[in-house]
Amino acid sequence: MNELFGHFNYYIVVILMMMGLYIVIASSNLVKKLIGLSVFQVSVFILYITFGKVTEGSPPILTDNTDVYSNPLPHVLILTAIVVGVATTSVGLALIVRIQEAYGSIDEDDINAMDDKDDDHLEKKV
């Protein structure tokens, strides 16, 4: 039982990771894809933060005599990764806005169909 609940975070990480990846692959809406990607990234953040947590551990700040402490490094690493994740999402959303302006659609299938039409047009010209 302890095993099951002790690993609770890791189950959540795996579930979130798979959900995120599935949305990226299965959804044809570009915004949904991007949000799926975000969920996928967040699952990795949770994974790192869970790594750093030690049961009964306290943060080793402003005190010299802590025996068991949680490792702060993964948290700091993930702070960086969160910034990267936010930047990625915003660049992606900006791209989607421009795609909407250029194609008039944010659906993968529509865009592929339009691109194929452009290609056919070119080949006829050749």
Place this chain on the structure above:
Amino acid sequence: MMHLPVLIVVVPLLAGALIVLLNHRKGAWLITLLTSIFLVFSSVQLIQMLGQADVITYTLGGWNAPLGIELRIDGLSALMVLILAASALLVSIYALKSVEKEIPEKNHVPFYTALLFVLAGLIGISVTADAFNIFVFLEISSLSTYALISMGRDRRALYASYLYLIMGTIGATFILIGIGFMYVMTGTLNIEDLAQRLPAVADTNAIRAAFAFITIGVGIKAAMLPLHQWLPNAYAYSPSVVSIFLAATATKVAVYVLIRFVSSLYGIEFSLVQMPFDNLLMILGTIGVLAGSVYAIYQSNVKRMLAYSSVAQIGYILLAIGLASQPGFTAALLHMFNHALIKGTLFMALGVIFYRFASTELSAMSGLGKTMPLTMAAFTIGGLSLIGVPGTAGFVSKWYLVTALLDASLWPLALLILVASILTLIYVGRVIEVAYFRPVPEGRTRQKTPLTMIVALWIFALSNIYFGLDTDISLGLSSFAVNQLIGVAL
């Protein structure tokens, strides 16, 4: 001098920020040019310093490794910095006119900023000795790359950039997961330190999973065959300057990360002998070489054709790494260097053609041998080098690859390399045929191409011949790097 290792990362980053603050179009170009001149001098200086010391290390903020982040330049890093700096210099000479033509004026400043950030990120990856730092620099360069690709004229550039963003982020996040697993098992992020502590825990599923995550993540970035879908459109529809720079450098840096993880971090013994990664690399590499070349033959857009050819060339490099031998690694590094020269030349020539006709379709190129003789001559040199004709840089690396294959008595693969060369001949030959033997369309006359573009193009083209005849620098640096990576006795 002492701070040179960190300056080559910091200077392009600060220069990028400076450009935004100044917000001046011509000034942006000038700063980019000056930065890349600085980088070329620094890389030469670093290579000279390597002659005296085996590795150059630099501790950031005075915190010694493994606690602090360390920059560490060995032969391989120096080779990468040289490739990056030299490409950056030629690209920025070329960019003056090309960017004026292809990018709307209001975007010039952000364009050069993003270009410098890509450069800083790629150099950062090459010099850092910290696994997490590799991820951060990777994302710095990737995010700027997405912005650069989306500045292409065609609307497909936007979608290509979006797809690259999705694939690239999945790849980077996989690398992040892998680094996390390694950190949990060893408690360190310093590559040197990791290499020492990993053998003790190597026989665990966590480390094997970490290895798998990292190789797949890097494989996406390097466009290893089944993971290459983002590459052709991203190269084909991005602005010429971006295609040149990415084709010459970006995938090579991903391959550098692969080599770094495989050889310095995990060690050849674990990654290529215990794990079946050598076979995987050889199989994927060979399929990549053949499939990339066949795809290239069927493209009507020459830029897309060259993009598929890049997938094939990455296949050569992966195949060479998969041999897990000293000649194999030497061939891989040599081909990274030479391929940068080859693809730089070819994409630059296409950029000049795009400058004139706003098209890189094969049909637009008929009779170009007569109306643009200088450009097409450079393209032909690049093409010959891609095929591997003796006297060009491409021949040297293919020769070393075939020799390495024969050393390992893998003659069927050596034969396949020759078949792939014939495929290369077919797709390069198509372009040459259209350019030289088709009639010039009516009303098309010779026009002047900007001098800066021609100069940059010809420096690239002539270096193909130079490094085909005199291999002192390229081969010397490659074998020096390989000796450091895997030692003489292997």
